[in-house]
Amino acid sequence: MLKQAEEILSKVPSQVDYADVRIVQQDSEDIATKDGVVEALESSSSQGYNIRILKNGVWGFAASHDMSETGIDATIKKALTITEASLKxxxxxxxxDDWEAVKGTYKTPIKEDPFQVPMxxxxxxxxxxxxxxxxxxxxxVSQASYQANRERKYFAATNGSRIDQEIIWTGAGIEASAVEGTEFQNRSYxxxxxxxxxxxxFELVRELDLVQHAPQVGQEAVNLLTADICPSGEFDxxxxxxxxxxxxxxSCGHAVELDRAxxxxxxxxxxxxxxxxKLFEFQYGSPIVNLTADATVPGGLGTFGYDDExxxxxRTYLVKNGIFEDYITSRDTVTKLHEINKQYNRKSNGTVRASSWSRLPMIRMTNINLEPGGEDGTGKAWKLDELIADTEYGIFMSTNRSWSIDDKRYNFQFGTEIAWEIKNGTLGRMLKNPTYQGITPQFWNSCDAICxxxxxxxxxxxxxxxxxxxQVMYTGHGASPARFRNVKIGVVKW
Amino acid sequence: MYGKQKLKQIAENVLKFSKADQTEVLLSVSGNSLTRFANNEIHQNMAWQNLGISVRVILGKKIGVASTNSFDESSLKHVVERAAELASFQEDDPNFESLPEPLKYKTVEQDIAFATEEELARGVFTVIQKAKAAHFTASGAYANDVSEIAVANSLGIFAYHAGSSCNLSTIVIGKNSSGFAADVARTAKEVDAETVAKTAVNKTQESADPADIEPGEYEVILEPQAVSEMMAFFQWYGPNARIYHEKSSYLSDKMGQKVFGDNITLIDDPFHDLVFPMPFDYEGHPKRKIVFVEKGVLKEIAYDSYYAKRYGAENTGHALPAPNTLGPIPLHMYIEPGNMSREQMIKKVKKGLLVTRLWYVRVLNPKALNITGMTRDGTFLIEDGKIVKPVKNLRFNQSIPDALNNVVSIENKLTQLASFEGELIGLAPTLHIAKWQFSSGTLF
Known part of the structure; x- marks a missing residue:
């Protein structure tokens, strides 16, 4: 297939400034069960290619599933026509930027191929x-889900880059919903x-041990029906x-996308x-807050060998010791940033991906991580038990239920499935319908302990x-439990 | 474009290869162009085409689905075999009875329009020029979507429909304000780029220098875009047979009962003059106009073939593509218009907020149908019937049923609102709602 990508590239007229070709094959398996019966069992395959052309300083992009000679010629012609329309x-x-040509291969290291495990x-x-x-x-309602995806990508560019990659990712989970009268609660694992x-x-699915955890998930959903409502106030x-x-x-990942900024x-x-x-100066978080974009973390959902450029x-520090240090970038946005902020002279940090062959590659989160406590500049390596014991009064929240944030990434509100009250350093009563709200930099500046x-x-x-x-993309986020002081909690009552 | 005959031939090949008890094939053709702009220039300009083939195979009461985008003979054979293989691994679904039988569906005149790259770029340029003249920056997208859908099954269904749309939307950004506008039509010639530009520029000017405002309970005028964003979640979690019968819907056990105010009638009409028609659902079952809620009383909910047979109800033609874990969902639902103009409605507000759009709306509790989100691109304070000043954006936490039980008045017309990629059109009027809960502010 890499050879075929090269062949397509060779048909692009030489007068262009730059061009690249991606051939992508995607296979997926999805299973969803509901109430002990399989509700969805699907196997999908999709294959196609795209041609991205930079000519006279403007981009053109065309994609097709038609890999015949006439199909390829038409797709190249379309991409060129588009550049002409933009040029006017x-x-x-x-x-x-001046990233040099790369020749490489990458394959997700896995122990057990999910597509080979008997259905x-x-x-x-x-x-x-x-x-x-x-x-x-x-x-x-009781539900379980499983998904496995394999993406083979073949990349050839006029700068000489030749890359083939195989990314495999797998996932699974369970969820129970409980109802009593008008009360509705759910728990997931x-x-x-x-x-x-x-x-x-598939080793991930085995490690999750869904069956073992299932009764507790169901029981917590039931217990939430009669749990107390999360109190309102400013608490830890x-x-x-x-x-x-x-x-x-x-509040970090989307905010540091350079195309957005x-x-x-x-x-x-x-x-x-x-x-x-704000680069290199803005106090995004407290001094122990260190956020990275790291596409090299083993197992991270945003881990790969090469981006789609x-x-x-x-691995890039986005926030170091609380200070805003970098964006996640692409080859054409960093050059804009060079013009705006003369202190910034870095090349793309490799975060460009497309969700399929038919989509334009764009800046996407890789694995955006809060570095754990106990490491360079992150303070003490707390244990969760210690953190709870160190909290006089507070709320411990787990597992997202709702999320919303404004279009500049300041005002956010999250709801979680479950919470527990902390009193005098001890985890106490279960709480339902927990929510919290804040303004991004104020919130991260209130972080005082990370596990x-x-x-x-x-x-x-x-x-x-x-x-x-x-474009729906798969991204990863490394995190350990952390404490935030004086947060607005219980902002919604129902 | 493949055309009806070519798609029929592909579908027949798929059905011919299958030895299953029942087989269904869904063919989806897309040919799309999209010109995106930002900072007063085109930055993403693209086109793509695809043919998706999805096969659902039934062995007794076992179901498997496989899909591909290759239609050579070996690929079609493989996708049928794969679907059958998946079905064979299954346990019986005791609630499955049959794929739908063929029924006559209303044919709709084909009306396909391809826009050229130059037409799209010209529309974009019109918006950019207007924004530049006002010392603003414009961003947005101009999309042309051409689609074909064909559904066939071994019981004799073959249904085909083709359609197209052109959708121009923009957000114009000023120093501390922004304004949104959009237009959608069948052809690029019918899209009014001048008016889109003018509306967005005016909103940006009007919303400049927004004042701080205390969160709390306000009367609101929700413009059509905001109404549509609120009602999207009602579409998913409201009259949906799966959720209704799970007792997880606000509407569960309320058939025939009063659920909203007397002035609320909710209609699903895939043949409304202002929408892009959809004559059948993704199982090939005919669609029709349905009144879900009439004068506040729940009358019907949406079913597909699976849930209709399971609960002994009539199939209302609301199937999504298989496998569907979401349940049957209405795609052409709107609130019946009232009898006042937008201006008359504003005059009736003593102290309230005019909201252009909602943003990042999410459900907090699907059964209670309470939602959170932000205002965006133009929020204004109304006092004694007059818009007095722009205000900074606010977060709301609001129950949809509470809102629909407190509607003071409804605009006398519906506005067309394109879905994100233009392939569906929603309709919404402006609403005057007596109580809306704003819980916090933001910094802009």
């Missing part, structure tokens, strides 16, 4: 886990919205790592309060939406 209204030139075994595991959640007749997902094989908040992962995603996503996803003049995977690497998990977020047309 050009105001500035697109410039690429009967997968179904049995899910149905057993689904049924094991039904610990009470108050459970009205190990995380809400499709469980845990990582660039790993400890976030479990699965909720902190989404907090990072929304430069206004290129203003029409849909919005912009960012982290504007370029042929730039190698990297250590022993409790650090790279959570997968497989449903990150961005761009027009919409």
């Amino acid at each position: 209204h050009k105001t500035t030139d697109v410039c690429l 009967e075994e997968k179904l049995q595991l899910l149905i057993e886990a689904d049924k094991a959640q039904r610990v009470s007749d108050k459970i009205v 190990p995380n809400s919205f499709r469980g845990q997902n990582q660039t790993r094989g 908040l400890i976030l479990d790592s699965n909720q902190l992962a989404l907090q990072i995603h929304e 430069l206004g290129y996503e203003a029409s849909y996803a919005g912009t960012s309060f982290l504007t370029p003049e 042929g730039v190698p995977a990297q 250590g690497r022993d409790e650090w998990t790279v959570w997968g977020t497989p449903n990150c939406g961005k761009g027009q047309p919409s």
